[in-house]
Every structure is written in C-alpha cells, then in structure tokens.
Amino acid sequence: MLTDLNINDEQELTARQQAVLDAVLGLLVEEGDALTMTAVARRASCSKETLYKWFGDRDGLLTATVQWQASKVRAGNYDLQHLDAAALRDSLEGFGANWLQVISSSTSVALNRVAVSHAGSGKSSLGQIVLANGRFAIGERLKPLLEAGRAAGLLAFEDTEAAFRTFFGLVGRDVQIRLLLGDALTLGAAEIARDAARATQQFLSLFGTETSRPKARFV
The missing domain is CATH 1.10.10.60 (Homeodomain-like)
Structure with a gap:
C-alpha cells in the first residue's frame, strides 16, 4: 500500500x-x-x-x-464565483481534449489492458484500483465544474453523476474499447480538439440553459 x-x-x-x-x-x-x-x-x-x-x-x-496517469487529466482553471458561458465551454472542451489525449496514449491502453486482465482473473485488485483512482477520481475533478455551471444558471440537471456520465460518454464514445481491442486508431491533436468541441456542444445542447446552449450543431 x-x-x-x-x-x-x-x-x-x-x-x-x-x-x-x-x-x-x-x-x-x-x-x-x-x-x-x-x-x-x-x-x-x-x-x-x-x-x-x-x-x-x-x-x-x-x-x-x-x-x-490519471493526474494528467485536469478540469482546467475557472473562477467558481464568476463562471460564464465561455469559461464553461472552454473548461469542458479542455477537459475533454485532455482526457482523450491521456486515454488514447499507449501507456493508458497498456495499463487498462492489465487492469481488465486482472479484473477478469481475480489475480489482484488492480481493476478496482484503476476504477477508484482513474475514472472515479477524474469524475470528482469535473463534477465541481458542472455544479458551478448549474449554480450560475448555465446548466440544468438533477443528478451530477448522471450529467458527468453523459459528458464522459459523449467525449469517449467507442475510443477506449477500440483501443483496448487492438484497433489501430490514431488520434491527432486536431482530431482530439474537434472531438472534444463536438462533445461539449452536444452536452450543452442537452443540459445547457438559454444562456449557454449552442446556437448551431455539428454535423
């Protein structure tokens, strides 16, 4: 320990x-x-x-x-007391791009493959270690931003965990499972930025208020 x-x-x-x-x-x-x-x-x-x-x-x-490895995923810098629509969007996009960059790296793929192997075989508690210190810990970093957005009238949701999971899914899509299964998927910086921006826009379309909801949609 x-x-x-x-x-x-x-x-x-x-x-x-x-x-x-x-x-x-x-x-x-x-x-x-x-x-x-x-x-x-x-x-x-x-x-x-x-x-x-x-x-x-x-x-x-x-x-x-x-x-x-998980500490490399940050929710960005924002002012809880003066959060506006632009800062919320920038912070969500930054988090999404940061997370995609980390999970698509060869090191994260290797680490997650070992964790999945251990979880399935009962060799050790590595699967739980990855959940607790990876996905769950990352969620706790982003949730304060989501709650600050709700407090500022920029987001409307009832359950923070459900809102986070929606954003997490919109950003990650099938990227992680494809990489774990050996797909030769390569994400460049421009593609990661575009995917993070698209996920943020989709998320704000679902949970944004009139103040923050996007006027246009990605196609």
Whole structure:
C-alpha cells in the first residue's frame, strides 16, 4: 500500500518519483502483466528497497502509477464565483481534449489492458484500483465544474453523476474499447480538439440553459 505520497497532486511527487512511475508505464507498454519490482528498479536505476519504501509493494506501485496517469487529466482553471458561458465551454472542451489525449496514449491502453486482465482473473485488485483512482477520481475533478455551471444558471440537471456520465460518454464514445481491442486508431491533436468541441456542444445542447446552449450543431 502507499506510504505518504499524494499522487493526485504532482507537486507532492519528487522528480525522481515521477521518473519511477514513468518507468513503470514504459514497462507496462513493453511487458504488460510481466511487470516486476526488479524490472522497475533496473529501468529506473534505483533499488528495490527504495521502491518498497515509497510505494509499499507491487499493488502500491501500480496504484501510484494509476494515480500518476490519471493526474494528467485536469478540469482546467475557472473562477467558481464568476463562471460564464465561455469559461464553461472552454473548461469542458479542455477537459475533454485532455482526457482523450491521456486515454488514447499507449501507456493508458497498456495499463487498462492489465487492469481488465486482472479484473477478469481475480489475480489482484488492480481493476478496482484503476476504477477508484482513474475514472472515479477524474469524475470528482469535473463534477465541481458542472455544479458551478448549474449554480450560475448555465446548466440544468438533477443528478451530477448522471450529467458527468453523459459528458464522459459523449467525449469517449467507442475510443477506449477500440483501443483496448487492438484497433489501430490514431488520434491527432486536431482530431482530439474537434472531438472534444463536438462533445461539449452536444452536452450543452442537452443540459445547457438559454444562456449557454449552442446556437448551431455539428454535423
């Protein structure tokens, strides 16, 4: 289990610890489920004792790696007290593009493949680790923006979780499952930005008020 690291805030990680977690991600891409503490220590040029001190054990290391990868998805900067339609749209688009970029990376695909494998075989709790520190943690980052939009009269919904899941689905579509199943899908920066803008417009068409609802639709 984790020791005293707060992986959800990269400011709490030293550059050395970040390098170790990046090494884990690289090894997952190359070796998948064959990841060992010895291999990580060798790749990161550190001792296994250091790994155990920082992360506790292999599950702790994987938990930290999931948190590190998920920490790259941000809801953007916005003023809760002075949120307007433009800032809401920009923040939603930024979150969507950020999330698509992360989940379409080879490291996220490799990590999720290992998690799915573990969840199906009962090998470990990695599936739950990915859910708790990936999808659920990311949701908790975006929900305050959605609730701020509702408080400002820009969004209208009853259930925050349901609204988040709708946005999540509009952004992700079938991208993640196609990548997990080996589809050679390549998303460039321009395509990611376009998809995030389209998802935001669709979301605002569903949940926006007269103040924020888009006047035109994507085709």
